[in-house]
Amino acid sequence: MTFTRYAIYYAPPAGAAWSRFAASWLGWDMEAGLVLPHPQAHGLDVAAITGVPRRYGLHATLKPPMRLAEGQTQSALEDACAALAASQTPITLDGLQLARLGRFLALRPTGDETALKALAAACVTELDPFRAPASEAEIARRRGAGLNPEQDANLSRWGSPYVLDQFRFHITLTGKLPKPQLPAVEDALNTYLLPLLPAPFAIGDLALMGEAPDGRFHLIQRYALSG
DSSP states (O other), rough: OOEEEEEEEOOOTTSSHHHHHHHHHHEETTTEEEEEEOOOTTOOOOHHHHHHHHHTTSOEEEEEEEEETTOOOOOHHHHHHHHHTSSOOOOOHHHHEEEETTTEEEEEEEEEHHHHHHHHHHHHHHGGGGGGOOHHHHHHHHHOOOOOHHHHHHHHHSSSSSSSGGGOOOOOOOOOOGGGGGGHHHHHHHHTGGGGGOOSEOOOEEEEEOOOSSSEEEEEEEEEOOO
16 A cells, blocks of 8 residues: 555554444544444444544554655665664553543543653654655644744654644544533543553554555554563
8 A cells, every 4th residue: 555644653452442442433443444333422423523533543643644755765664663663662651541632532641651752752853854844834734723932843843843842642532522512522431431441551562654545544563662
């Protein structure tokens, strides 16, 4: 398959009960490349609630989606991901919790995030030679959302505002919801997903992802953190 962009994700383990439910909630299995039926949940229109994050799959972004720089190849990126993962150690946090990020709902880690932030920073900086510069249109669109000075500097240097000190690990579960709808969606996720969440929460690999021409992201390869 030919990919238009690449990203480095934390991709939850496909076999875990929580990730099976959450992938079905989104409606896309990025590991198998399959559309999934949404669960029935308190009469909610889950397809509409999850329309925005569906194409990205169940994940947390470590290095945001990028086009390959001129002269770079997917094969070279795969080799660099393998080398990076081999230099990093597995991470264990206390667990995951459901959180509001503005009007989005996501899973956020509990416990000390120092090692996790360092892993994300390594992905951003060490793999940056593979990233083609953002276009002027992309930069203008990002700035239109309103950025603080550090986010703007990150956008100029790293192609994304929300990296390094501005990074917040999160596994997105919804699009931007109307405020009156948030409690009902929270209630459904607390009922069906919360009891399945892992404690402790372990991160043992990096996932190289590719965006297909239809905009959906697919898992290319996992690389074990073995440093």
